Amino acid sequence: xxxxxxxxDGQKPPIGEAQRGEVARPHRRRTLFSASGxxxxxxxxxxxxxxxxxxxxxxxxxxxxxxxxxSFMSQPDVGGGVVYKFSTNAYKKLLFxxxxxxxxxxxxxxxxVFGTSLWQALVTTFICxxxxxxxxxxxxxxxxxxxxxxxxxxxxxxxxNLIVRTYAWMLILNENGPINGFLKFIGAGSKQLLYTSGAxxxxxxxxxxxxxxxxxxxxxxxxxFRLVEAAYDLGxxxxxxxxxxxxxxxxxxxxxxVALCFIPAFGSYVQPVLLGGGRVLMVGNLIAxxxxxxxxxxxxxxxxxxxxxxxLLCGVAASIGGGKAARDAGMAV
Amino acid sequence: xxxxxxxxxxPDSEANAALNAGVAENGETVPVLHMEYGTAAEFGAIVERNxxxxxxxxxxxxxxxxxDKQPDRALSTRRSGRNRLKTFPGVAFISVLxxxxxxxxxxxxxxxxxxxxxxxxxxxxxxxxxxxxxxxxPAIISATLTSLEVAVIAMVLSTVIGVLFILxxxxxxxxxxxxxxxxxxxxxxxxxVVLGVATMGFxxxxxxxxxxxxxxxxxxxxCIPFVVMPLRARLQTIDTSCFEAAxxxxxxxxxxxxxxxxxxLAPAIVSGALMAFVISMDDFMISNFLTSAGTTxxxxxIFSLIRKGVNPSINVxxxxxxxxxxxxxxxxxxxxxxxxx
Numbered sequence: 001x002x003x004x005x006x007x008x009d010g011q012k013p014p015i016g017e018a019q020r021g022e023v024a025r026p027h028r029r030r031t032l033f034s035a036s037g038x039x040x041x042x043x044x045x046x047x048x049x050x051x052x053x054x055x056x057x058x059x060x061x062x063x064x065x066x067x068x069x070x071s072f073m074s075q076p077d078v079g080g081g082v083v084y085k086f087s088t089n090a091y092k093k094l095l096f097x098x099x100x101x102x103x104x105x106x107x108x109x110x111x112x113v114f115g116t117s118l119w120q121a122l123v124t125t126f127i128c129x130x131x132x133x134x135x136x137x138x139x140x141x142x143x144x145x146x147x148x149x150x151x152x153x154x155x156x157x158x159x160x161n162l163i164v165r166t167y168a169w170m171l172i173l174n175e176n177g178p179i180n181g182f183l184k185f186i187g188a189g190s191k192q193l194l195y196t197s198g199a200x201x202x203x204x205x206x207x208x209x210x211x212x213x214x215x216x217x218x219x220x221x222x223x224x225f226r227l228v229e230a231a232y233d234l235g236x237x238x239x240x241x242x243x244x245x246x247x248x249x250x251x252x253x254x255x256x257x258v259a260l261c262f263i264p265a266f267g268s269y270v271q272p273v274l275l276g277g278g279r280v281l282m283v284g285n286l287i288a289x290x291x292x293x294x295x296x297x298x299x300x301x302x303x304x305x306x307x308x309x310x311x312l313l314c315g316v317a318a319s320i321g322g323g324k325a326a327r328d329a330g331m332a333v
Numbered sequence: 334x335x336x337x338x339x340x341x342x343x344p345d346s347e348a349n350a351a352l353n354a355g356v357a358e359n360g361e362t363v364p365v366l367h368m369e370y371g372t373a374a375e376f377g378a379i380v381e382r383n384x385x386x387x388x389x390x391x392x393x394x395x396x397x398x399x400x401d402k403q404p405d406r407a408l409s410t411r412r413s414g415r416n417r418l419k420t421f422p423g424v425a426f427i428s429v430l431x432x433x434x435x436x437x438x439x440x441x442x443x444x445x446x447x448x449x450x451x452x453x454x455x456x457x458x459x460x461x462x463x464x465x466x467x468x469x470x471p472a473i474i475s476a477t478l479t480s481l482e483v484a485v486i487a488m489v490l491s492t493v494i495g496v497l498f499i500l501x502x503x504x505x506x507x508x509x510x511x512x513x514x515x516x517x518x519x520x521x522x523x524x525x526v527v528l529g530v531a532t533m534g535f536x537x538x539x540x541x542x543x544x545x546x547x548x549x550x551x552x553x554x555x556c557i558p559f560v561v562m563p564l565r566a567r568l569q570t571i572d573t574s575c576f577e578a579a580x581x582x583x584x585x586x587x588x589x590x591x592x593x594x595x596x597x598l599a600p601a602i603v604s605g606a607l608m609a610f611v612i613s614m615d616d617f618m619i620s621n622f623l624t625s626a627g628t629t630x631x632x633x634x635i636f637s638l639i640r641k642g643v644n645p646s647i648n649v650x651x652x653x654x655x656x657x658x659x660x661x662x663x664x665x666x667x668x669x670x671x672x673x674x
Contacts, residue, residue, distance in 0.1 A: 039504050039586065040503055040504070040573070040576070041573070041576035041577050041579065041580040041586075041589055042573070042575070042576025042577075042579065042580075042589045042590060042593055042594040043500050043501070043503050043504060043576075043590070043594070044497065044500040044501045044504070044590060045501060045504055046501050046504040046505045046509075047501065048497040048498070048500060048501035049497070049498045049501035049502060049505060049513060051493075051494045051497060051498070052494045052495065052497065052498035052513065052517055052557060053498075053513055053516065055494060055553065055554055055557065056513070056516035056517050056519070056554070056557075057516065058550075059520075059532065059535070059550055059551060059553075059554035060516060060517075060519045060520050060523075060528075060554060061516060061519070062535050063528065063531030063532045063534065063535040064519075064523070064531055066531060066534045066535045066538055067527070067530065067531035067534055067535075070534055081537070131427065131431050132431075134423070134424050134427040134428055134431070135427070135428040135431045135432070137421070137424055138424050138425055138427075138428035139428070141420075148666070148670055151666070152662060152663065152666045153432060153435075153436075154435070155662045155666065156658055156659055156662045157435045157436075157439070158662075159608075159611050159615075159658040159661060159662050160439065160615075160654070160655055160658040161614070161615045161632060161651070161654045161655075161658070162615060162617060162632075163617055163632050163635050163636055163639070163651075164439075164442065164635075164651040164654050164655060165438070165439070167442070167635075167639055167647060167651055168438035168439055168441055168442045168651070169438055170639070171438070171441045171442060171445060171648075172437075172438055172441055176455055178441070206434070206435070206438065209431070209434075209435065210435070234374050234377065235374035235375070235376075236374075238421065242421060259522075263522060263524060264524055264525070266524065267524025267525065267526050267527060268524075269525070269526050269618055270617065270618070270636075273640075274636075274639060274640075283526075284524065284526040287526050287527065287530060288526055288529075288530070288621075291530045291533065291622065297534070300530060301530070301534070304526075304527040304530055304531060307524055307526075307527050308523065308527060311522060311523055311524065311527075315522055
């Protein structure tokens with residue numbers, strides 16, 4: 001370790017010398033941070049990555065460490081914030097409740113919130129993946145110019161403000177909106193559509209559909225459709241081709257779509273609040289309320305830590321399963 | 334795989350898919366196997382078994398109707414056009430429905446922004462009146478200005494940091510660059526609520542007050558991955574011999590970066606910067622935990638308007654934000670799809 005760090009500090013080659021490349025490549029030992037060999041022409045030395053790493057350490061890793069630390073601290077008597085005293089009360093509160101007499105008993109209230117989140121996120125992910133598979137397959141069989149146009153069409157909702165997209169559904173689902181207008185017109189009477197868990201679900205699907213389409217499309221657009229012909233040549237029927245050739249090709253897309261839809265949907269806040277009204281309580285809302293109205297920071301931190309662990313598990317699973325597809329797909333146009 | 338390719342190259346692929354019955358290379362006649370079979374797969378199995386049993390020249394006879402069959406036009410390798418075999422029932426129908434599902438709600442917002450009535454949800458005739466109201470609403474203007482200020486600063490910072498990172502990432506060891514990549518992309522994966530409350534806790538711990546500075550720092554952080562993404566894609570398509578040529582012609586390392594690398598990356602830099610700008614303009618969740626009373630951003634203001642009760646000016650602001658998304662997406666699509674100069 002000490003050897004490594006001395007390499008990192010001491011043997012930084014002058015940039016100019018390394019740049020001359022093949023002729024005079026200084027011998028450099030590899031460290032975790034720098035690769036062996038000189039700087040490739042047209043690139044910068046690895047030291048220029050430091051600002052990005054500092055920002056990542058300070059404003060991504062730092063906050064995560066703080067929130068995990070907060071979850072093991074105690075709540076002050078009045079107001080928000082934390083008291084630096086070790087306690088696991090926040091985690092106990094997830095599952096148990098203590099009554100006036102000091103008896104603890106099992107409390108399923110917060111588990112139910114996790115259940116609601118899990119259910120809404122799972123349904124969202126499932127529907128998004130099914131729909132995105134169809135549209136991605138359709139897109140990848142168009143002409144290249146049409147494909148570019150379709151990618152653009154899918155990207156526009158992705159870049160549209162989340163609040164705007166959620167609000168659009170409030171316009172549609174409210175009691176004077178087009179759906180209720182139609183229901184009244186055919187004599188079915190108006191129905192409560194807004195502020196239901198179904199509305200929140202529609203909002204989530206609407207939000208995360210482009211997240212699923214992009215990786216799915218990137219998996220299928222690179223697929224060699226001559227394999228489909230080969231399958232037909234070998235006597236496969238349509239259903240078999242779908243099941244054994246195309247679905248298999250879509251697999252990396254499915255994996256990254258799961259990661260891109262499920263995790264953010266699980267922690268969603270805006271859709272349950274605006275479309276679900278008070279009826280849908282998801283983990284995201286619970287966390288936000290612990291840091292505002294409820295003023296129980298350690299409990300909010302404990303909930304966040306649980307979500308982070310779930311995220312980490314999903315992330316690891318996705319990167320084992322098909323993280324490359326997610327990166328290739330990107331969200332870029 | 335390779336066998337299939339070979340077959341495809343032949344003009345009459347299907348007829349040749351079976352072995353030319355009966356005649357071996359040296360002209361001798363070899364025993365021919367006549368057998369009933371259903372699909373091409375079964376035929377293939379028969380041929381294979383036959384070869385196993387009787388040696389290389391053994392063969393099976395294709396029925397006459399299959400021999401006479403003309404190559405099927407539908408089996409061409411064209412990806413588009415009328416191709417019966419590559420359409421699946423319902424796919425086009427569902428796809429069109431999905432696109433309608435994505436666009437009809439937005440269309441509603443745009444239409445209702447031209448509503449003349451005092452109610453956001455009841456149509457009372459075409460009018461621009463709410464546009465006038467919005468452009469003179471001091472609260473909306475100040476929220477927009479705050480958002481623009483944060484977005485522009487975050488865009489510049491994240492673009493500079495992102496470009497430096499991507500140019501340096503290639504010089505890091507594999508493990509180092511993977512770790513740094515994870516660190517930078519983490520803000521993409523972590524749910525926004527968690528990142529928001531965590532950043533709030535962190536800001537408090539290091540003694541900063543909610544307001545402009547935490548907003549800018551947090552926005553810069555979550556914009557960096559969006560800058561890096563198009564840059565990484567673009568860098569893979571650039572021919573590295575350009576850089577070598579520059580060095581051979583005597584350019585210093587810094588000159589090479591400035592005069593060769595950066596111009597080649599320019600479309601991706603612009604597209605990444607635009608994305609950073611939009612992402613920052615859009616953010617509600619993280620900003621919500623970091624603002625103070627004086628630094629309300631536009632999404633936070635709209636959210637509070639919606640919660641207070643729907644107001645027609647929301648339609649107008651929403652339409653304008655939609656317009657921003659369309660413009661930015663089109664520009665960045667043109668930049669990334671441009672044929673190389």
